[in-house]
Amino acid sequence: MAKSKPIATLRCAVKNYEWGPIGEGSHVARLAERNSGEDLDLARPYAEFWMGTHPSGPSYVAADGDAVSLKDWIRANPAVLGDKVPDKWGPDLPFLFKVLSVAKALSIQAHPDKKLAELLHKSRPDIYKDANHKPEMAVAITEFKALCGFVTAEEVKDVLATIPEVRELIGIEENGSGLIGVKDYHSCRSNPTENGNGFANKANGNGLSIEENGNGAVVGEESKTYLKSIFTTLMSASQDAVSNAIQKLKSRLNDENKIRSLTEKEQLILMLEQQYPGDVGVVSAFFFNYVKLCPGEALYIGANEPHAYIYGECIECMATSDNVVRAGLTPKFRDVPALCSMLTYKQGFPEILRGVPLNKNVYRYTPPFEEFEVDRCSLLPDEAVTFSPVPGPSIFLVLSGTASIKIDSLNGLETFSEGDVFFLSAHTEANITNAAAAMLVLFRAGVNERFFD
The missing domain is CATH 2.60.120.10 (Jelly Rolls)
Known part of the structure; x- marks a missing residue:
């Protein structure tokens, strides 16, 4: 192969996942058609446009009249990576670049850190095909909607106080003085503690029972412990219980919509129910931040953080990996124990990046x-x-x-x-x-x- 030029045109891969818009309604479809020169299949969804060296969707370079994979082209021309990159990542790109067009919510998911990725890949290589982590960033090119990270402790308390269907699934009872207990605190500490302005924790046979004392919420590590317990209980509920609770929730919200305006989160819940009837991801959305990005705004997602893209189009960049642990809003394989055990349970609204101007024309997003x-x-x-x-x-x-x-x-x-x-x-x-x-x-x-x- 002749010595490469410093610039090379790439032919890139497209993914037709079912959550993508159909045919010309997808920006991914229009990009793929122009990139490949091939006609669109107007009946197919076009979800993702991949640019990079990942084996699940490699890009190709035209070299000496033949098309070779970008990875093979780099191997033949290692100087294109510079001096330091090969020392860390070998003859490969450390990043995978994508465009996403989202018409239907993606799964509730998280990406494992490196240590967990290695363990998952070793135990289930058919499901977890990479031993690498997958931190990622999405830059909106249209209005872009997503669920990302857990809501604050105060918002969790509000969900438990106002959403009876969630309380029913988790096993929390209510009396005149507040919320009492979760039936099974298998993941909580067994030492009873009480904070002066939040929940009083009382030991029971299964672990902890948590009782609101009237003027506060769980904080710090106790908040994470409590959130992990109720979230794991929710995500582990039986399908019959979930379907029954969602039907009650849907009926209640439709009735209340006749006498009041539903909140944005409630409207989202009804939309998700239409897309994924009877799915536990519908009710779990109450516990996640609902994020709306304007074009040019970005969201980065670290390892072990829950998220789900809802609607819109974005540029996405990530470490070279396709590892995904799913637990809701998907017909694909779900690994609820892995997801619930791996999450950080960090609470609060995620940071929104708006880019740092390098000059009047270029903005840089540095996660x-x-x-x-x-x-x-x-x-x-x-x-x-x-x-x-x-x-x-x-x-x-x-x-x-x-x-x-x-x-x-x-x-x-x-x-x-x-x-x-x-x-x-x-x-x-x-x-x-x-x-x-x-x-x-x-x-x-x-x-x-x-x-x-």
Whole structure:
């Protein structure tokens, strides 16, 4: 194979998961059609567009008239990764870059940390195909809705006080003085304690019974212990009990909708019930933060944090892995014990990233993971921007518009339009100009700049 140029055009993979929009209604479909040159199947859903080296959806490079996988191309041209990346990750990209189009809620899920990923992969390689962790970040390109992380202790208390169907599933009774007990506290500590302004914890035969004393909530580690117990009890409930509770919940909310406006969370619950009737994920959504991102806003999700994408389109970047532990809102394999035991049970609304401006055209999203970062670039007609050399590889996606690109070491210009994806080698400067009358929007994924520091 001849020595590579510092820039290479990629042909990328598409995933037709059932939660994607059908045919032309999907941005993923439009990108895939332009990227591959193949006609759309207007009857199929188009959910994800993958850019990278993951074996479940590898990208390809046209080299010497033949198409070779990006990973094989990198092996033949290791200098494209720079000096430091191969020492840590070998002849591979440490990040996987995607576009997601979501028409139906994805599963309630979490991604294991490295240690757990190795254990899951060893025990069930048919289900958990990677031994790597999968921290990820989503950057909204339309309004994007998701469930992410657990609500605060105060909000948990409110759910238990106001949602009788949840109390029924968990086994919490109510009397005139408040909420008393969970029938089975198998995951709680057995030492009774009492905090001065929250719940009083009273030992029972199964572990802890927790009684509200009137003016507070569980805090700190006690809050996590309590949340883990009630969440595990909920997710482990029998299918008959779940179906019965959801039917009661649906009927009650539909009746109340005639006399009051339902909250956004209640409206979401009814929508999820239509998509996944009788699924425990419908009621578990009460315990998660409901997040709405505007275009350009981003959400990062660390290991062992629960989440579920609900609706919209986004750019997604993650460590190179496809490990997912699911427990609700899915027809796929569910591993409730693994999910409930692995979660951090951290509570509170997640941090929303809005990007840091590198200049007036480029915003950078830098999550606390060394494998990746993402740049968002927008250019008006005839505007130009320079992407300075970085010590690692990059993948660029033209989301809309047409780009004219000049690489200093090459003669002439490269032209890329919507759906085009290109790989840029380490230590390569790219001068990009909007070559059309419409707005140019492109995204870049690369190794996190902090890794090189």
